Amino acid sequence: MTTNQIDISKVKNILFDIDGTLCAMDNDVFTKEYFRELAKKMIPHGYESESLTAGVWKGTAAMVTNDGSRTNKEAFWNTFASVLGEKVLKDETIFDEFYRNEFNDVKKILTPNPDIPEFVGKCRDKGYRLFIASNPLFPMIAQRSRIGWAKLDPDSFEYITSYENSHYCKPNPKYFAEIADVCDIKPDECLVIGNDAKEDTAALDTGMQVFIVTDWLINKENRNIDDYAHGSWKDLLNMI
Numbered sequence: 001m002t003t004n005q006i007d008i009s010k011v012k013n014i015l016f017d018i019d020g021t022l023c024a025m026d027n028d029v030f031t032k033e034y035f036r037e038l039a040k041k042m043i044p045h046g047y048e049s050e051s052l053t054a055g056v057w058k059g060t061a062a063m064v065t066n067d068g069s070r071t072n073k074e075a076f077w078n079t080f081a082s083v084l085g086e087k088v089l090k091d092e093t094i095f096d097e098f099y100r101n102e103f104n105d106v107k108k109i110l111t112p113n114p115d116i117p118e119f120v121g122k123c124r125d126k127g128y129r130l131f132i133a134s135n136p137l138f139p140m141i142a143q144r145s146r147i148g149w150a151k152l153d154p155d156s157f158e159y160i161t162s163y164e165n166s167h168y169c170k171p172n173p174k175y176f177a178e179i180a181d182v183c184d185i186k187p188d189e190c191l192v193i194g195n196d197a198k199e200d201t202a203a204l205d206t207g208m209q210v211f212i213v214t215d216w217l218i219n220k221e222n223r224n225i226d227d228y229a230h231g232s233w234k235d236l237l238n239m240i
Contacts, residue, residue, distance in 0.1 A: 012190075013131060013185045013190045016132055055084045059075070104145055119236055122237070143161070210228060215233055217230075
């Protein structure tokens with residue numbers, strides 16, 4: 001554990017990641033279950049599991065590489081339609097139904113962590129402004145659902161990034177800069193809390209402080225996390 005890189009006295013705004021941070025989960029397990037539920041929903045509507053998965057991944061890649069010239073939603077659907085055909089555009093309402101209903105079955109893979117609602121509640125009680133800075137690869141309805149999976153009220157957060165309102169993705173620092181600009185907050189007054197040693201530490205390039213939660217750490221590049229403030233949710237509770 002190391003929290004000594006964080007100057008908590010400067011922090012007025014806290015930006016939370018969702019996957020593996022607020023929602024305690026293994027991302028690989030989540031992805032597998034997500035595609036399983038999506039296929040169950042869409043196969044009766046004429047889709048094939050393998051091509052559907054391939055289309056979603058290509059649409060996701062288009063969002064991750066978005067240069068800011070269009071929303072992530074536009075990047076996704078334009079690419080998704082180029083893979084699976086214009087039919088998908090007519091079926092967008094069915095995909096919306098999935099995120100409103102069947103998508104919530106994915107929450108069964110979560111591991112509840114009581115430290116998370118306690119920490120968020122203490123932050124709110126202490127007057128910090130709270131934001132969701134989860135990679136905007138999903139529609140808003142899915143983002144709000146996933147916050148609820150963590151036993152949190154989505155309305156506790158002033159702003160939630162989604163593919164409708166975002167033009168960049170992590171690990172592009174412009175993703176974090178866009179949040180600061182839209183929400184009119186100063187980067188040097190922000191603390192980003194996430195679990196990805198690459199994606200979330202990109203916020204450092206904007207002047208934000210970053211804390212990496214290690215309960216469900218993602219560190220694909222084997223970075224030395226001693227270079228960053230890091231620790232468990234219990235460490236964060238002690239810090240606040």
